[in-house]
Each structure stands twice: as structure tokens, then as C-alpha cells.
Amino acid sequence: xxxxxxxxxxxxxxxxxxxxxxxxxxxxxxxxxxxxxxxxxxxxxxxxxxxxxxxxxxxxxxxxxxxxxxxxxxxxxxxxxxxxxxxxxxxxxxxxxxxxx
Amino acid sequence: xxxxxxxxxxxxxxxxxxxxxxxxxxxxxxxxxxxxxxxxxxxxxxxxxxxxxxxxxxxxxxxxxxxxxxxxxxxxxxxxxxxxxxxxxxxxxxxxxxxxxxxxxxxxxxxxxxxxxxxxxxxxxxxxxxxxxxxxxxxxxxxxxxxxxxxxxxxxxxxxxxxxxxxxxxxxxxxxxxxxxxxxxxxxxxxxxxxxxxxxxxxxxxxxxxxxxxxxxxxxxxxxxxxxxxxxxxxxxxxxxxxxxxxxxxxxxx
Numbered sequence: 573x574x575x576x577x578x579x580x581x582x583x584x585x586x587x588x589x590x591x592x593x594x595x596x597x598x599x600x601x602x603x604x605x606x607x608x609x610x611x612x613x614x615x616x617x618x619x620x621x622x623x624x625x626x627x628x629x630x631x632x633x634x635x636x637x638x639x640x641x642x643x644x645x646x647x648x649x650x651x652x653x654x655x656x657x658x659x660x661x662x663x664x665x666x667x668x669x670x671x672x673x
Numbered sequence: 674x675x676x677x678x679x680x681x682x683x684x685x686x687x688x689x690x691x692x693x694x695x696x697x698x699x700x701x702x703x704x705x706x707x708x709x710x711x712x713x714x715x716x717x718x719x720x721x722x723x724x725x726x727x728x729x730x731x732x733x734x735x736x737x738x739x740x741x742x743x744x745x746x747x748x749x750x751x752x753x754x755x756x757x758x759x760x761x762x763x764x765x766x767x768x769x770x771x772x773x774x775x776x777x778x779x780x781x782x783x784x785x786x787x788x789x790x791x792x793x794x795x796x797x798x799x800x801x802x803x804x805x806x807x808x809x810x811x812x813x814x815x816x817x818x819x820x821x822x823x824x825x826x827x828x829x830x831x832x833x834x835x836x837x838x839x840x841x842x843x844x845x846x847x848x849x850x851x852x853x854x855x856x857x858x859x860x861x862x863x864x865x866x867x868x869x870x871x872x873x874x875x876x877x878x879x880x881x882x883x884x885x886x887x888x889x890x891x892x893x894x895x896x897x898x899x900x901x902x903x904x905x906x907x908x909x910x911x912x913x914x915x916x917x918x919x920x921x922x923x924x925x926x927x
Binding site: 592593594597598611612613614616617620638639640641 | 699700702703704706707709710711714724725726727730731734735737
């Protein structure tokens with residue numbers, strides 16, 4: 573289920589600031605309280621896809637003596653995030669309403 | 674030497690990754706940094722690898738992002754088909770040269786003469802004499818006409834092949850530095866070349882033997898010249914194929 577919403581989750585984490593892959597996955601795990609336990613390696617192709625779509629940008633950077641690819645959300649990514657969050661909230665509200673009855 | 678799970682995992686990932694060299698290097702670098710970060714954070718190398726996910730699955734997802742663009746596929750196909758076509762046309766031209774040599778050495782009857790049992794109608798005989806006025810008999814006039822046809826047609830094909838090869842070199846230089854290489858590289862072209870020209874050499878050799886089996890050398894030259902050239906070209910492709918097969922695969926784990 574998480575696969576369909578991975579883009580939204582990644583953009584949401586990146587909205588708080590540039591991150592490299594490992595830090596991004598750690599943030600995702602912490603903020604979800606360990607709910608999203610997807611294979612960590614699958615996040616990279618998702619990031620590459622977002623970059624191809626122009627929603628994130630990246631560049632190599634040396635952090636703590638290790639070369640890492642740091643990702644940053646673009647303006648286009650922020651617009652997409654806003655739209656996706658709105659859709660998700662509508663969907664979640666609808667689901668909640670149906671499940672509560 | 675103790676086997677490092679991270680090194681083993683990165684080897685597996687490299688073997689299964691597809692895409693441009695830059696894309697492959699990027700995924701590997703990101704994966705290694707991630708795995709080392711996980712170990713720095715307290716995970717064992719085996720745990721870090723296990724959390725990262727199956728190498729084949731990660732590679733498949735990354736490779737799906739790096740599918741070869743259609744223009745690159747078309748460029749590669751044009752280069753492969755163009756090279757095989759140009760070599761084939763030049764081979765035909767070379768067989769034309771060889772036919773001309775056999776013509777000079779053994780005469781037109783050896784190259785394209787009809788079997789002695791063949792007869793000609795009066796009208797056909799007149800036609801052949803018109804086409805080859807210097808010949809004394811219908812049979813020699815027919816042989817001269819057919820030999821000239823074979824030589825001119827094959828040589829013209831060879832000239833076209835040389836032109837095509839020139840265009841191929843120009844395109845190869847223009848596209849050769851392209852970022853993408855498809856799967857249609859390495860041994861594929863020499864395999865096709867060896868097969869096609871090898872089969873042609875066998876068929877033309879059989880045709881030559883059949884011509885001999887009729888009990889005369891009339892017309893033998895046209896088949897013999899083509900069989901010899903096809904054999905040489907097939908041999909050339911076989912040498913290239915052998916050299917290519919001796920090279921270790923680019924993504925081999927050693």
C-alpha cells in the first residue's frame with residue numbers, strides 16, 4: 573500500500589530541507605513511528621523517478637567524509653506535494669467516513 | 674580473507690544493474706554510502722544489507738528508471754544493420770572483382786557459360802550476338818553477356834557498399850559517444866555476420882560443386898567467386914567473434 577504513496581512521503585520529508593538517502597529514510601521511519609518498513613533500497617529508484625520528473629534535484633556532496641547524493645525539493649515538487657496532500661486528505665476523510673458508519 | 678556482506682551485496686547489485694555507466698555508478702555509490710551509514714549507526718553489515726532489500730529487486734527497480742530511450746535503440750539498430758549491409762555489399766563487389774579475375778584467366782564461359790547441353794532459339798542467338806558482337810558462337814556470346822552482367826552488377830553493388838560504409842563511419846563517429854548503449858552490442862554483430870556469411874558460403878560452395886557435378890566447368894566461376902568471398906568474410910567475423918568471446922563480460926564477478 574505504501575508504494576502508491578511513496579512519492580508523497582518522500583516529497584513531504586524533503587519539504588523540511590535537503591537530505592541524503594539514508595537520512596531521508598531514517599526521517600521517514602522516525603516520523604511514521606516505524607510504520608513504513610519498506611526495503612530501504614527501493615527508495616532510491618523512487619527518488620530517481622522524482623528527479624526525472626523535475627520534482628526533486630540532487631547533487632553529490634561530501635558529508636562526514638563520505639560522498640553522498642543530497643536531494644532537495646524543487647518548486648515544481650512543492651506544487652505537486654500540495655496537490656497530492658490535498659488529494660490524500662480528501663481520500664482519507666472519505667475512507668474514515670465510510671469506515672466509521 | 675573475511676567476506677564482507679556489503680562488498681558481496683554491491684557485487685550482486687552491479688551484476689544485475691542495467692543502464693548507462695553513469696546511472697549504474699550512481700546507484701552503486703548511493704547504495705554503498707547508505708550501507709556504510711547503516712553500519713555506522715549500529716547495524717551489522719548483514720543487517721544493513723537485509724534492510725536494503727534484495728539486490729535483484731533493487732536493481733530491477735533502478736533499471737526500470739533507466740530504460741534505454743527509443744532514439745538510442747533506433748541509432749543502434751541503424752548502425753548494426755548498416756554495418757552488416759555495407760559489409761555484405763562490399764563482399765558482393767569483391768566477388769565481382771574475383772569474377773573479373775577469373776574471366777581474365779579462364780574466360781567468360783568459366784564464369785557464366787551455360788552447360789554444353791543448352792540450346793538457343795534463333796531469335797535468342799541473334800539477341801546475344803547483338804549484346805556481345807565480338808563472339809563467334811551463340812554460347813560464347815551468351816557467356817560474355819552474362820559474365821559482363823555479373824561483373825557490372827556486383828561491382829556496382831560493391832561501390833554502393835563502400836559508400837554505405839563511409840556513411841556508417843560518419844554516423845558511428847557522430848553517435849559513438851552517445852551516453853547510451855543498448856543490449857545489441859558485443860558479440861551480436863559477429864554472431865550474425867558469421868552465421869549469415871557462413872551459410873552463404875556453404876550454399877554457394879554447394880552450388881559450385883553442383884556445377885562441377887554437371888561434368889563441365891561452364892558457369893562455375895560465378896558461384897566459386899561468391900563462395901570464396903563469403904568464406905573469407907565469414908572467417909573474418911568468426912575471428913572478431915572469438916576475440917569478443919574471450920573478453921570477460923563487463924559486469925562479471927571475478
